[in-house]
Amino acid sequence: MFRKAFPALAIFILLLPLLAACASDQTTGGGDTITYWASNQGPTIAVDNQVLSQAVKDFKAQSGITVNFEVISWSDLFNRILTADFSGQNPDVLNIGNTWSATLQATRAFLPFDQTTMSAIGGQDRFLSTSLAASGAVGQVPTSVPLYGLSYALFYNKAMFKAAGIAAPPSTWSEFIQDAQKLTNPKTGQWGAAIEGGSITENAHWSFILSNQQGGTLFDQKNVPTFDSPQNVKAIEFYTDLISKYKVVSPQDAEYSTGTQAPGDFANKKAAMIVFQTGTIGTLEADGMKPSDFGVAQVPVADPLPPGGKPIESHVAGINLSIFKDTQHKAAALQFVKFMTSTAEQIKLNKIYASLPVVKDAYSDPAFQTPVMQTFETILAKHAAPMPLIPQEGQMETVMGGTVKQLLAAAASGRPLSASDVQAQLSAANQTMKADLGLA
């Protein structure tokens, strides 16, 4: 009996993973239940779980639809999406970093938000136009919609500024350097500013902002990389000069890469200024700073702006929502997206996460009328541009951000960097990017 049953049993065991996969398909495909992958927006994933539990509870009360959500850390989210994209074992709705929007759009796995779909979630006019601009490649139907808005701004320590006799935050880079030099005293471990020089993402964002101010771009209109253009060389040289020439940033910062080290130095009065994103407010408060301890101002710009230079102070940062095209619950997924981007929910969620609403109406709430939030809003609405919306945006960040990381490391080791040093490194990066794009 056992001998007869053994082959069948063996086949059953071997096929078990396959059956399990089919079974999971069945469970996600039933009734009014959708799955949602959320990104980590709060100080911890536990906080996110708490916040989103309430949100999905409210959504169920409204619509009768159950949302099974999972909060995924930023370090894992991209690979989880990649795996889901490849295997087809995907959630219905998910959060994405908005700089990934063109990359994910190119995989053709996501639902296009065309006119009809946009109408189903309340229309595109209610969104902030800059945030909406970072939801897919230019000229194509977007495959995501904004959820949380973020932008860079200059954070400065009020007490340190007062002690140094500085009345107002700098609005140009020349003023920034002057103020930072007044605030720097390496002997006491105090520096004018702090940066995350080891972070490829931060470096890529700085490159983009400074390049725009110098009148450059990272790609030309045909999407050919222009990393080594004279404007970009000037932009990156200035960035490395913060350590090597002006000596207003600690050489140690060339190693900082966690996204919390520079804000940590700022909170501990080791640095008087940082240029960071909206969500940093929560980190600073967690590090013991009171909101009255720091001011938030617009990011300095070059003065005068060189020919072609734009007063860009931030890329359009933020988190978007996407729907997998394969979803068997398209209507429920759209309803959920509509709910998450509704004015009421936008106010609630962005208040908790200290981020910016992506729908215009939400700004009427007093929480977003404070000087701090208004500064962020001004930057996002008037002085922000989307990072290059190309499918290879991730490669661009790795190549450009990685090269700037090496240049900062060289600057930090005490070797003064010339324009030709920067030019040589950026040319090499440009060749690598061209090769990644199949252009070399």
Added chain:
Amino acid sequence: MSASRATVQTERAVRQTERQPRRPRVSKRAIPYLYITPAVIFELFIHILPMLIGIAISLLGLTLFYIHYWTQAPFVGLQNYGIALNFGGAAGSALFHSFLITVAYTILVVGLSWVLGMTAALLLNGDFRGRGWFRTLFLIPYALPAYIVVITWSFMLQKDNGAINALLSALHVSNPPFWLVGTNAFWSMVMTATWRSWPFAFLFLLAGLQSIPSDMYEAASLEGASKWRQFLAITLPSLKPVNVVLLLVTFLWTFNDFNTPFVLFGQAPPPSADLLSLHIYVSSFVNWNFGLGSAMSVLLLIFLFIVSLVYLRIFQAGGASNE
């Protein structure tokens, strides 16, 4: 009544058995194969199949444009291999640079691990009080999870707050260097990997040392051989079978090391620490070019296979001639 019916049935069964001589259902020759069948099936699923899929992917233009509809990825033949092996191109020269870094890293880590492991094994092979305690202590780096080891080293290697530079400052070294950025990143990686892998060499070599008969050393001592001469003439030749396996295994592990550079430097390591495994990972999972990444993996596989084969040929042949 029922008892007599049962008896009749039994007799009938016995007669049938007598008529058809009992043959074993499975021949004796098949039994060993049946024993290894489950292992072969799992080997197929766990190693061979993924390897074959990897080779198949290397022949496809599987980029991000085809991730979701991967069955539609175009067949590109050996194009990915051409890109990887075109050392004049950006991708090929980066791969070659990564290969050279990996070779240097492997030679240093394997060499240092062997020297440290051998030294510790020789010291702890003697009989002295506390020997067991030391043996346990030396094995701790190997017992710790790789991630914990590397992340601890990354803290120790920080410029201003790290223990290494604190020590250098205490020794009056002015302006201690960066360890995690720039060219020193290579040495940081070598230090970390050596610290993690030398206890394995120690364990292996200690076991080998214990199998060498002590009377050989006694005879050599009587003949007036120095300790160094005994090491060269008795210890090393006796450990040859152990060393052949140990060096091959540590070579393969080190050449394929991913944890050390990834945990120390993330997905954008300094050029001095761009090991092949991480380089391939970036090609595949950051650039989403799985075709090119797979071609690089297959080239790595071929290289390691050839090196292992040549190595075993040389040392097995040497072993045979010794015998």
